[in-house]
Amino acid sequence: MTSATDSGIRVDAVSDWFIEHVGGAVGPVQFTRIAGGRSNLTYLATDADGTRWVLRRPPLGMAHSRAHDVLREATVLGRLRGTPVPAPLVVGTCDDDSVTGAPFFVMEHLDGVILRDPETVTDTLPADRRPAVATALVRTLSGLHAVDPREAGWGELADRDDYLARQLHRWSANWAQDRVRVLDDIGRTHDRLVERIPTQGPARIVHGDFRLDNCMFRPDDTVAGILDWELTTVGDPLADLGQLLVYWAQPDDDVWALENPPTAVPGFPTRNDLVEQYLAAAAPETVPDIDFYIAFNWWKIACIVEGVYTRTLRGAMGESDRSPESFGAQAQRLAAQAWRHAQRLGS
Structure with missing residues (x-):
């Protein structure tokens, strides 16, 4: 207690x-x-x-x-x-x-399981059920993006088409205003992304932190609830897809966005499978180039983890199961990964 x-x-x-x-x-x-x-x-x-x-x-x-x-x-x-x-x-x-x-x-309080780490997955979700969970996750995301933000009370924000520019400004400002060090990879990735912002399609509700362990699942492998809505706004829905892909670790990846990702066990579909399922459900008029959204989300997550590093150093997170130094090292890895992906973007 x-x-x-x-x-x-x-x-x-x-x-x-x-x-x-x-x-x-x-x-x-x-x-x-x-x-x-x-x-x-x-x-x-x-x-x-x-x-x-x-x-x-x-x-x-x-x-x-x-x-x-x-x-x-x-x-x-x-x-x-x-x-x-x-x-x-x-x-x-x-x-x-x-x-x-x-x-x-x-x-x-919702009843269900949060697949927060590989151990939970191994203990509660047999390998033959993991594809169904992935499908439910993608369908839930496409269902969120199918909601008209005007009908859900977002009004004039639904007419804006500058979501990515606003996000780049917001997270860069948060990082610059409240930091204990400078990570060059965060700054130069930001500058490259600003130069290559794609044209936004119709605005939709963007969760802002959509991933497997921010959802709760029922015993029948359907989603009982999406959690952690603090970053939600209206904008480019492909940003959510890009974030899901960045968090969706595969066992042979060199860098993971999470320290102990739940999908780093056999049996889950690949990131390419998730993209195919999302596009089939969302049925966009043109097939998007997802590379920008992947680079953007590596950068955004680096900014977020760097913020956690700063807050844990200051004691703002209360008791933690991780040291500030572990968050600092993670933020460095994420920033370097963001820069690697940003360098691959075309003109």
């Missing part, structure tokens, strides 16, 4: 908030940090009757950082209600910092 203020949860105050604001909650409520998240902090909340919810709040010391706006994430989840997209239901939000030092929101 989490009990210390530096964990991000003031137990008594948040428990009282639950009893007052979450229907059916019976005190006292206990909180346990959920491992895996490296950005916003995530907790399992369990009340006296055993009912469970999930609570999300920003990293320590970053209560009102634009990059960790949990109330915006709650708004995104609210907009997805009524769409076919599988996502958890928000049951409460709190913008009063006096409760636990930062805004937070609470959502329903």
Whole structure:
């Protein structure tokens, strides 16, 4: 049970908030940090009757950082209600910092398995079921991209066609403004990508961090819910596909985007298989050149991991199963990989 203020949860105050604001909650409520998240902090909340919810709040010391706006994430989840997209239901939000030092929101707890690492895959998903999980993942992504963002409440943003330029500016600015060192590969990859931004097609809802371990699966290998919506906006859907491909490690890869990727075991389809399945489901008018989106996502993930490195150095992530130095080394590898892919792009 989490009990210390530096964990991000003031137990008594948040428990009282639950009893007052979450229907059916019976005190006292206990909180346990959920491992895996490296950005916003995530907790399992369990009340006296055993009912469970999930609570999300920003990293320590970053209560009102634009990059960790949990109330915006709650708004995104609210907009997805009524769409076919599988996502958890928000049951409460709190913008009063006096409760636990930062805004937070609470959502329903979904039942299922998160395939977070090779060990979980090996223990819970036989090799003959892994292709079905991959197919469900791709169909879920194409289903998200089939939703009209105007009908889901995104309004004028759905008319913009500068998503990649905005993303390049945003992540570069985040990296430059809050860093403890300079990685040359991040800077020069950014400059090369800016010069080669492709023309964007129709704007769609972009999850922003779509990968196997940000989804929860039911026993029948379908997706129970997509998780971690903090980076969601409207833009170029191929950015999501590129990110899925970068995270989709194959056993013989030299560099992995994750330290212990769940797909680094036999039985999963290849990245080329995923592209074919996505294009078959999305049926674009022209076949896109995915190379830019792959380079872009290696760069973006390098920026994200470098940010995690900075926050862990400063103690903003609370207790961690990894050292700051391990994140720093990972960010260097990712930045070098991004530059390698960026150099392959044509004029």
